Amino acid sequence: MNQNEFVQLIAPFKDKVFxxxxxxxxxxxxxxxxxxxxxxxxxxxxxxxxxYNSVEALAMTMTKNYCLDQLKSKRASNLKIVHDNxxxxxxxxxxKMEDIDSLNxxxxxxxxxxxxxxxxxxxxxIEQCEFEExxxxxxxxxTAIRVALSRARKTIREFMTQTHxxxxx
Amino acid sequence: MEHTKIERLLEKYFQxxxxxxxxxxLTNYFSGSDVAQHLEQYKPLFGxxxxxxxxxxxxxxxxxxxxxxxxxxxxxxxxVVLLGVGMYVYTSSNPVDAHEKLGTYTNPDEAFKATQKAxxxxxxxxxxxxGSVQYIQEYDNSKDEIFTK
Numbered sequence: 001m002n003q004n005e006f007v008q009l010i011a012p013f014k015d016k017v018f019x020x021x022x023x024x025x026x027x028x029x030x031x032x033x034x035x036x037x038x039x040x041x042x043x044x045x046x047x048x049x050x051x052y053n054s055v056e057a058l059a060m061t062m063t064k065n066y067c068l069d070q071l072k073s074k075r076a077s078n079l080k081i082v083h084d085n086x087x088x089x090x091x092x093x094x095x096k097m098e099d100i101d102s103l104n105x106x107x108x109x110x111x112x113x114x115x116x117x118x119x120x121x122x123x124x125x126i127e128q129c130e131f132e133e134x135x136x137x138x139x140x141x142x143t144a145i146r147v148a149l150s151r152a153r154k155t156i157r158e159f160m161t162q163t164h165x166x167x168x169x
Numbered sequence: 170m171e172h173t174k175i176e177r178l179l180e181k182y183f184q185x186x187x188x189x190x191x192x193x194x195l196t197n198y199f200s201g202s203d204v205a206q207h208l209e210q211y212k213p214l215f216g217x218x219x220x221x222x223x224x225x226x227x228x229x230x231x232x233x234x235x236x237x238x239x240x241x242x243x244x245x246x247x248x249v250v251l252l253g254v255g256m257y258v259y260t261s262s263n264p265v266d267a268h269e270k271l272g273t274y275t276n277p278d279e280a281f282k283a284t285q286k287a288x289x290x291x292x293x294x295x296x297x298x299x300g301s302v303q304y305i306q307e308y309d310n311s312k313d314e315i316f317t318k
Binding site for chain 2: 003010018022036102106107110128149154
C-alpha cells in the first residue's frame with residue numbers, strides 16, 4: 001500500500017478518530033496530536049492491515065487505548081487537562097444564544113461522565129455504531145455496553161431535568 | 170398521538186434498548202419544530218449529538234513523523250562521531266609507526282658508533298655555525314680600540 005492509498009483508506013474515519021480522542025482528552029490540540037500519532041502507527045503497520053476485517057474498528061480501538069494511556073500518564077504526573085476550548089460560535093440572537101448555551105452545557109455534562117461511559121455515548125449516540133461494533137472496540141459484551149449506556153443516558157437526563165439552569169454549570 | 174410514541178421511545182432510549190433506527194427517529198423528532206412542551210427539555214441533548222458528529226479535524230495528517238527525521242539525525246551524528254574517533258586513532262597511531270620504521274640497533278658497539286657519528290655530525294654543523302659568528306668578534310675588537318682611550 002502506498003501513501004496515497006493509505007490516505008484514502010483513512011479518509012472516511014479520521015474525523016471519527018479525532019472526535020473519539022477529543023471526547024476523552026477534551027482539548028482539541030491534544031486530540032489532534034493523538035489522531036496524528038494513531039494514524040502514523042496505523043501507517044507503520046501497513047502490510048499487516050490486510051489481516052483485519054475492519055481497519056476502522058482497529059483504529060477506534062487503538063484510539064481508545066492510546067487516549068486512556070495518555071490520561072493515565074497525565075494523572076500520574078499530576079497534570080490537569082485544561083478545559084478551555086469549548087468551540088466559539090458566532091454571537092447571535094437571544095434564542096440562538098440560549099440554544100448554544102444549552103448545547104455547550106450538554107457537552108459539559110457528557111464530559112464529566114466516567115471515561116468508559118463517555119466512550120460509549122460517543123460511539124453510540126454520536127457516531128451511531130451498532131452494539132456489536134462497540135462491544136468489539138470496548139472489549140466488553142453487549143449487555144454490559146447496554147447497561148453502561150443506560151446509566152450514562154440517565155445521568156445526563158438527571159442533570160438536565162433536576163438543575164435545569166443553563167449556563168450556570 | 171406521535172408524542173406518546175416518542176415518550177415510549179424515550180423510555181426505551183434511557184433503558185439502552187433502542188435500535189439505531191429508533192434513535193434516528195428521536196433525533197428527527199427533536200430537530201423538528203413541533204416538539205411537545207413537556208419534551209422540550211430533551212431538545213438540546215439530541216441537538217448536541219447531531220452537532221458533535223459534524224466536528225472534523227482541522228490539521229493535516231503528516232505520515233512522515235518527526236521521529237523518523239530524528240532517527241536520521243542520530244544516524245548522521247553517530248557517523249560524525251565514528252569519523253572523529255577514527256581520525257583520532259589514525260593520526261595518533263601513525264607517529265608510533267614512524268618510530269618503529271627508524272629501526273633500532275641490537276649490537277651495543279654498533280649503537281655506540283652510530284651515536285658517535287651522529288654527535289660528530291652535530292658538532293660539525295655547530296662549528297660551521299660558530300665560524301660565521303667569528304665576524305662579530307671583529308666588531309668587538311674595533312669597539313675596544315675606540316673606547317680604551
